[in-house]
Amino acid sequence: MRLMGLDIGDRRIGVALxxxxxxxxxxxxxxxxxxxxxDLRRxxxxxxxxxxxxxxAGLPKTLSGQIGPQGDKVLSFLDKLRVRSTVPVITWDERLTTAEVEKLLVSADLGRRRRRKVVDKLAATLILNSYLNSRKSGRNT
Incomplete structure (x- = not known):
């Protein structure tokens, strides 16, 4: 079963498979x-x-686990995706994934311009890996 991971932001959407x-x-x-x-067409x-x-799809939450304004935007976008596509769309807690990827890229001495080109797709990969790992451990469907 092939899965897609999405990191949905205001300016960019990271895609992983x-x-x-x-x-x-x-x-x-x-x-x-x-x-x-x-965006939906692509x-x-x-x-x-x-x-x-x-x-x-990564769902941004606050550190306390609440869905904030950015999470509401993501949920709205996903509602539109569900109308356009027949595949199931689920959300996954993405707290700090982009920050984690940024930290890794900075430590790898990648410049800001190059980081901007890859951070979102790497965050999508991290979200997807987190989901896959939870399935292996039996914590999710």
Whole structure:
């Protein structure tokens, strides 16, 4: 089962995929946000092109676990994706994933411009890996 991971931000959407067996996640691309319609079209193209069977989207929460304004934006976008696509779309707690990736890239001495090009797809990969790991340990469906 191939899965897609999404890290949805205001300016960019990071996209990651798993292999066909749903075992290993890898970064695919970063979508520069243009309009909701174009963003949704590209995501559904990827779903169709790669035969994605489930989408795992990072849901930003506050440190206390509440859904804030950014989380509301993500949920609204995902509602539109669910209308456009027949594959299940689930959310996954993404607290601090982008910050974690940024920290790793800074420690790898990657410049700001180069970090901006990869941070979102790496965050999507981290979200997807977290989901995969939880499935292996039996904590999620």
């Amino acid at each position: 798993t292999d066909e067996n749903g075992v290993a996640a890898y970064p695919l691309e970063v979508l520069e946000r243009t309009s909701p319609e174009k 995501i559904t193209e990827i779903i169709d092109q790669y035969g994605v069977e489930r989408v795992v």
